[in-house]
Amino acid sequence: MEKEEKDIILKNTTSLNESDITSFQLFAQKKHTIIVATIITLVLVGLGVGLCFVNAYVGGAIIIAGIVGGIIFFPYLSKEQIKRQNAVLFNGGKYVNVFEFYDDHLKVTNVDEDRDEDYFQTFEYSTLYQFVEYQEFLFIYTSKNQCFLVLKTGMNKGTIAELIEFLKNKNIKYVDKKSLGEMKKNKK
DSSP, X not given: OHHXXXXXXXXXXXXXXXXXXXXXXXXXXXXXXHHHHHHHHHHHHHHHHHHHTXXXXXXXXXXXXXXXXXXXXXXXXXXXXXXXXXXXXXXXXXXXXXXXXXXSEXXXXXXXXXXXXXXXXXXXXXXXXXXXXXXXXXXXXXSSSOEEEEEGGGEEESOHXXXXXXXXXXXXXEEEOHHHHHHHHHHO
C-alpha cells in the first residue's frame, strides 16, 4: 500500500452536492436543449404560417405558441426537471470521488459511507476521450457521453495547473470552456 501511495503523481478528492451535479448536467444538456427548442419553434412556426392561409387567428396563435414554447418554456422546464430529479436522487447527500493519477493510469474511487467497501475503476490514459475545463471543474470524459467531475479546489497532491499539464502531456484532448463560466459569473 505504501509503494502504491508513493507512485501517485497527482491526487484529487472531489465532494459534490446536488447543486454541483445539477450545474454539470445543465452544461452537458445545453446543446441538446438548444436543438430541441429550435426544432419545437421551427415546427410550430411553420405550422402556424401554413394555417395562416386557412385561419389567420389560429395560425398566429400557433406561431406565438411556438416562439414562446420553444424559446422560453422548453428550456425552463428542462432546467427545472433536472433540478427536481437531482433533489430526489441525492436527497441532500454528498457524492465523493478520489482521483489518483499514476504515470500509466487513472484510478477513480467512489467513497460511500453507507457501504463497507469503496468501489474503484482504473483507466488507461489512452482510453480517455477528452477533458474539459469549465468554471470550477474539470470534466474527465471516459467516453463521448460519460465523464467524471473533478473539483479544481480538491487537489490533495499537486495543483490543478499541474494536473491539466499532466493530462495534456498524456495526449488527451483538452477543451477550454472556463471563459464561459467566467462570463456567467460576471453577468450575476
